[in-house]
Amino acid sequence: MADIFSVSVKEIVDEHKLEVIYAPKDISEILVYDNDCNRPGLQLMGFYEYFNAERIQICGNMEFAYLASLDEEVRRARIETLFKTKIPLFVVARGHELYPEMIELAKEYEIPIVRTPESTTTFIAALIAFLNLRLAPRITRHGVLIEVYGEGVLIVGESGVGKSETAIELVKRGHRLVADDAVEIRRVSSISLVGSSPDNIRHFLELRGIGIINIRRLFGIGSVKVTEKIDLIVELEPWEKDKIYDRMGIDNEYTTILGVKIPSLTIPIKPGRNLAVILEVAAMNNRQKKMGYNAAQDLLDNLGLQMDTKDKVKNWDSF
Numbered sequence: 001m002a003d004i005f006s007v008s009v010k011e012i013v014d015e016h017k018l019e020v021i022y023a024p025k026d027i028s029e030i031l032v033y034d035n036d037c038n039r040p041g042l043q044l045m046g047f048y049e050y051f052n053a054e055r056i057q058i059c060g061n062m063e064f065a066y067l068a069s070l071d072e073e074v075r076r077a078r079i080e081t082l083f084k085t086k087i088p089l090f091v092v093a094r095g096h097e098l099y100p101e102m103i104e105l106a107k108e109y110e111i112p113i114v115r116t117p118e119s120t121t122t123f124i125a126a127l128i129a130f131l132n133l134r135l136a137p138r139i140t141r142h143g144v145l146i147e148v149y150g151e152g153v154l155i156v157g158e159s160g161v162g163k164s165e166t167a168i169e170l171v172k173r174g175h176r177l178v179a180d181d182a183v184e185i186r187r188v189s190s191i192s193l194v195g196s197s198p199d200n201i202r203h204f205l206e207l208r209g210i211g212i213i214n215i216r217r218l219f220g221i222g223s224v225k226v227t228e229k230i231d232l233i234v235e236l237e238p239w240e241k242d243k244i245y246d247r248m249g250i251d252n253e254y255t256t257i258l259g260v261k262i263p264s265l266t267i268p269i270k271p272g273r274n275l276a277v278i279l280e281v282a283a284m285n286n287r288q289k290k291m292g293y294n295a296a297q298d299l300l301d302n303l304g305l306q307m308d309t310k311d312k313v314k315n316w317d318s319f
Helices: 009-016 061-068 072-084 100-109 120-134 163-172 215-219 275-290 295-302
Strands: 019-022 056-059 090-092 113-115 138-148 151-157 176-189 192-196 204-207 211-214 227-229 232-238 252-257 260-269 311-315
Touching: 009 113, 009 120, 019 100, 056 120, 061 072, 072 100, 100 113, 120 176, 138 163, 138 227, 138 275, 151 163, 151 275, 163 176, 163 204, 163 215, 163 275, 176 204, 176 227, 192 260, 211 215, 232 275, 260 275
Parallel strands: 056 090, 090 113, 151 232, 232 260, 252 311
Antiparallel strands: 019 113, 138 151, 138 176, 176 192, 192 227, 204 211, 252 260
C-alpha cells in the first residue's frame, strides 16, 4: 500500500502568509492530503458531479461576483451546500470581504477560512507548487547528493567506497552539499526528482577516521543547499580488472526512481583516480548532453562512423 502524505493548514498559512479568518481548532491539526485545488464556481451554481471535497477551495473575483448576483437566501443555501462537504480549507483571494453567512456556516460545519491579497491565479500557482513538493511520493536512499556546476549529482555505492570523501573534496572545490548518508528523494513531477536531507542530519557528514563534521560550520553557508533537483546518478564501485567499462559513452545508461528515468554512470575507483575532478567533468558533460551535444557522436562523425546507441535502464523502484 502506498504511503499517504499530508501537509497541515498551519504550514500552508505560514508558507503563503495567509490571514486566518476562522479556524475551528488548532490549524496544525487540520491536514490536507490532495495536491490540487479547486475554484468552486460550478459548485456554487449547484453542480457537484466529479467534485473532490478533499481539495482546497479558492474563491476570487468570479466567484464573489456570482455570489453578489444571488439573493441572500439562495446565496446562503449555496455556501452551506459547499461547506457541508467538509472541505479542508476555504481560501478567499484578492482580499475580498466575506459575507456574514460565510463565517456563520464555517463555524457550524467547522471549515477553516483564510484570506490572501494575491490574485487567484497567482496564489493557485504558488499553492500547487508547494503542495506538489510537500505531498510528492518519496523514498529514502543511501548516498550523497551534491550540486556540481548547477547539476544535482547523486553519488551511490557500497558503504566505505569513498562517497563522503569525494563529497568533501567537491565542497572544498566550491560545490554545495545537499545530503550525506540518507537522501530523501521526492517525485515533484512526471519528469523531475528533488533530493533533500532529513532535518535531523542536515549539513552533517561522516568521515571515517575523523567522525562527524558539520559542513555548514566548517565551510560556511555557501557550501550547503537544502534541496536540489537530481540530474545525474553516479555509482562508485571498486575497479574490477576483468570487467569491461564503457570508454566511449555511446550507450545511454539510466536509473529509474519513482518512475522517473535519470541519466546514470558507473565509475570504477582505484588509487590515483581523482574522483572530484571526474565528477566535475561528468556533471559538465551531462549538462552538455542535455543541451544537445554528444562528444562521442561528434568524434564518430569526424571519423565517418555511425553510432549505434542503446539505452540501459536500471530500476530502483523494486529495491
